Amino acid sequence: xxxSKKSMLIMGGVVLGxxxxxxxxxxLKIQDGMDFDPPSDSFWxxxxxxxxxxxxxxxVTGSLQYMVWxxxxxxxPNVSIVDTDGEEIFNQCEGDGCSVKExxxxxxxxxxxxxxxxxxxxxxxxxxNAYVLTPAEGLAESLLGIIxxxxxxxxxxxxxxxxxxxxxxxxxxxxxxxxxxxxxxxTAVQQPVQPGAVVQQPVQPDQQPPLV
Numbered sequence: 001x002x003x004s005k006k007s008m009l010i011m012g013g014v015v016l017g018x019x020x021x022x023x024x025x026x027x028l029k030i031q032d033g034m035d036f037d038p039p040s041d042s043f044w045x046x047x048x049x050x051x052x053x054x055x056x057x058x059x060v061t062g063s064l065q066y067m068v069w070x071x072x073x074x075x076x077p078n079v080s081i082v083d084t085d086g087e088e089i090f091n092q093c094e095g096d097g098c099s100v101k102e103x104x105x106x107x108x109x110x111x112x113x114x115x116x117x118x119x120x121x122x123x124x125x126x127x128x129n130a131y132v133l134t135p136a137e138g139l140a141e142s143l144l145g146i147i148x149x150x151x152x153x154x155x156x157x158x159x160x161x162x163x164x165x166x167x168x169x170x171x172x173x174x175x176x177x178x179x180x181x182x183x184x185x186x187t188a189v190q191q192p193v194q195p196g197a198v199v200q201q202p203v204q205p206d207q208q209p210p211l212v
Contacts, residue, residue, distance in 0.1 A: 008166030015159035019152045026148030036102045038069045038131035045131045048077065048124045055081070055132070056119035058112050064135045065109050072105040075128030081110050084118050104131075 039045060043066065044055055068079050068090070081090040092108040093099075099106040107130065124130045 005166055005169040008162055008169060012159045012161075012163035012166055015155055015162060019155035019159055021152075022148050022155060023152035026145040026150075026152060029145030029148060036104070038104055038133055039129075041133060042069075042131035043134045044122065045129060046122075046124060047129050048126060050124070052121050052123045054119050055122055058116065065111050066135065067109050067133045068107040069104045069131045069133060070107055070128045072100055072103055073128070075126070076105070076107070077124050077126040077128040077130050079107055079130050080123045080125075082121050082123075084120075089120065 043057075044053070046053060070077055079090055079092065080088060082088050090108055090110045093106055098108075122130075122132070
């Protein structure tokens, strides 16, 4: 019984440990998904000397808007994106219509139609870098973080239940040990006598002399 209780407590502690690790991992993933870092999260990045270049890795299942950003340091490059027919698809933002976020400024957007597999050509002129971000950048990491936190919560509940069950179990130290004294034949057993109690002596059988 004591071994079972110890095993349950250890198991509950391990499950709670897994829950804490899962929750911590989920929190970090959500933070990564919320961080805005175009240089590391960009679908394509480059400057004037890197273009013209091709954008051909689109895997689109629905009409999506891609955003183009640059460092907000006064160097605003000009971006052009054309399809195979030479038609411009990049919509440059102007003035207050350009978002500013965490040291980066939006340059504009362009859309990719559903199931479009053609190659586009991007050209950057001027100074500075251009970063092409996919829609909902960081969403996958955020979803992974949320799932990890949910699993951590489930593990924590299981761990608490196991600990409660383990704490409710009786250990070997709680049980009263009973010592049984074996009486051999012919051994006299002394028992305590209470005052005023009548002690009954064992009756010895009458012994008759043998007949001659």
